[in-house]
Amino acid sequence: MAMIFAPTAEASVPLNEPLLVVGGAVNGESGGITEVDFSTDDGTNWTTADAHGERWSVVLWPSVPGPLTIKARARTASTTGPVTVSRTVHVGGTTTPPLAGDTLLILNETHSPTINDPDTEAVELGVRLRVDRAGSIPAVILYRGTYTGPVTARIWADGVLLAEQDAPGAAYVQRITFGTPVPVAPGTEYVVSYYTPSGGYRATQDYFTGNVVQTPFTLPVNAGVYRYGGGFPADTWNASNYWIEPIFRP
Structure with missing residues (x-):
């Protein structure tokens, strides 16, 4: 099937x-x-x-x-x-399918294998996205790699930091909830990211080779971004996915 x-x-x-x-x-x-x-x-x-x-x-x-x-x-x-x-x-349409409530961006595995990157440098990892309606992002889901210590989740709009939230260590998968839901609206590109001080992140190369459209999100080609040392991530590498998924609240 x-x-x-x-x-x-x-x-x-x-x-x-x-x-x-x-x-x-x-x-x-x-x-x-x-x-x-x-x-x-x-x-x-x-x-x-x-x-x-x-x-x-x-x-x-x-x-x-x-x-x-x-x-x-x-x-x-x-x-x-x-x-x-x-x-x-x-x-080329403008339809906006209805949402029943909080909606998670689910980045399913593709044909490309996912690895736990052995990199040990401090790095900010994230994903670029747009939304098709006004709402907010109350939380993100982070899939952890070999580094399981504390991290910081962040949301940016056009390079400007909107919110950040420190989170304790965790293994495999972790929900990080912001102190206040972060408003988002159509027409702006957002980046949802997290900072790891010791690398050890999950990654899939050759993932964002096309637009990912998952209502209400659209993620462009090369949506996965990073920046060594932390800060606003804008660098790309082989269309990689770094496995951070926002939750949208209508």
């Missing part, structure tokens, strides 16, 4: 810009999933996506305004499964 995690159904995606489609696939056979195919022309033509284990991804270039339907199917050693997922987005 194939699945699509991003982009969000009925979301608006940029015209003539790369769009990252991320999905998964599961199967009960001992051989597991061998390939995942996708189609953007209602199943007339199928193309094999890049896959790693039970995760797959592909970069599309939507060039025609209007609805775009993405279909996916999984293949095993013995069979090609039926279409199990179909997702429609709006190219």
Whole structure:
């Protein structure tokens, strides 16, 4: 069975810009999933996506305004499964799908492997993003690497620090809540980041090779940013993802 995690159904995606489609696939056979195919022309033509284990991804270039339907199917050693997922987005549109409440940006694994970087230098790591409606960011979720000591989470707008929050040490995954939710609005690029004094962070190269559209967030190509020594991060490296995810509150 194939699945699509991003982009969000009925979301608006940029015209003539790369769009990252991320999905998964599961199967009960001992051989597991061998390939995942996708189609953007209602199943007339199928193309094999890049896959790693039970995760797959592909970069599309939507060039025609209007609805775009993405279909996916999984293949095993013995069979090609039926279409199990179909997702429609709006190219060049302005739709804003409703939100039920607090919404986490979920950066699912792609076909690229994730590592615990052995770097031990002090560094600020983050992600650039925009939102499609006014709201706030009350907290972030941080996926930790080998360094499990204290960190500081920060939110920036156009290079200006809006808020920061110290957090104690933790292993693997940690929620960091700001003292006051940080207001955000359309038309501004924000950076959500964290400072680690001893490196040891989680990273995935070749991740942000296309826009990630997950309502209400849009993350551009090369969204992952860093700065050695701390401070506003603006450097990029191989489209890396540093695994910090904001929570949006409408």
